[in-house]
Amino acid sequence: MKYFIGNWKMFGIPKSINILNKINSFSSRDKNRNRYRVIITPPYTLLESFSKNFKNKRIIIGSQNCYQKDKFSSNTAAISSYMIKKTGAKYTLIGHSDNRLEGDTDTILKDKVKLALENNLKVVFCIGENKLQKKKKQTFSVLKKQLKKVLEKKLNKNNIIVAYEPIWSIGTGKIPNQKDLSKTVYFIKHILKNIFKKKSPEVLYGGSVDENNVKMFKQIKEIDGFLIGGASKSSKKFIDIIKNYYR
Numbered sequence: 486m487k488y489f490i491g492n493w494k495m496f497g498i499p500k501s502i503n504i505l506n507k508i509n510s511f512s513s514r515d516k517n518r519n520r521y522r523v524i525i526t527p528p529y530t531l532l533e534s535f536s537k538n539f540k541n542k543r544i545i546i547g548s549q550n551c552y553q554k555d556k557f558s559s560n561t562a563a564i565s566s567y568m569i570k571k572t573g574a575k576y577t578l579i580g581h582s583d584n585r586l587e588g589d590t591d592t593i594l595k596d597k598v599k600l601a602l603e604n605n606l607k608v609v610f611c612i613g614e615n616k617l618q619k620k621k622k623q624t625f626s627v628l629k630k631q632l633k634k635v636l637e638k639k640l641n642k643n644n645i646i647v648a649y650e651p652i653w654s655i656g657t658g659k660i661p662n663q664k665d666l667s668k669t670v671y672f673i674k675h676i677l678k679n680i681f682k683k684k685s686p687e688v689l690y691g692g693s694v695d696e697n698n699v700k701m702f703k704q705i706k707e708i709d710g711f712l713i714g715g716a717s718k719s720s721k722k723f724i725d726i727i728k729n730y731y732r
């Protein structure tokens with residue numbers, strides 16, 4: 486199963502549902518539809534209405550983040566996994582570099598992952614090195630630390646997917662070369678196999694994926710799908726990514 490996950494970030498109002506209606510109708514007719522899953526993470530404000538609208542349809546709704554405390558607490562503007570689950574959303578991203586930059590430490594992320602899983606959300610855990618770390622050839626050590634500090638054997642491994650998103654690639658149009666990316670995804674899978682004792686952990690790639698470069702990514706068999714930011718705000722681009730992937 487491949488994943489095409491659209492991360493809308495701070496984008497979307499109620500009428501933006503039109504974008505998803507187009508993706509949904511494409512995907513319901515697509516001959517390849519049983520080979521992939523479409524997940525969209527709109528802002529919190531749209532989780533409930535979108536989840537209701539796409540219940541039992543081709544698009545699964547997820548959240549972009551969740552809070553590190555459970556159920557209800559006195560934290561202004563915070564949204565817990567419990568609250569997200571009650572909107573009907575099925576997934577949550579955790580550890581996106583935007584949120585790491587805003588203060589999400591490994592300790593906070595560990596709480597978020599634990600609570601999301603306890604509330605029966607599937608977790609897309611994001612990791613990735615920055616430009617300087619890449620330059621200093623620290624990519625593997627950074628990724629290993631990000632994984633080992635947060636993920637552990639006792640977690641429900643079947644509900645965790647990892648998204649490798651090099652920070653220098655997000656929103657920049659720059660993408661890793663095929664050889665480096667292939668090695669990195671292989672490395673991440675190796676670490677995950679060690680943590681979870683799981684045969685085939687799922688690892689996605691995210692960072693400037695578009696309808697043109699998706700063919701290159703397809704060559705890398707280890708990649709189980711994509712986390713797509715900018716291009717997910719256009720139904721045409723998002724659909725073309727799926728089409729070109731299977732062409």
Ligand code: PEP
Pocket residue numbers: 492650654655656657691692693694712713714715716
């Ligand atoms: C992202 O923010 O998760 C992302 C992958 O963005 P983009 O596709 O725009 O690089």
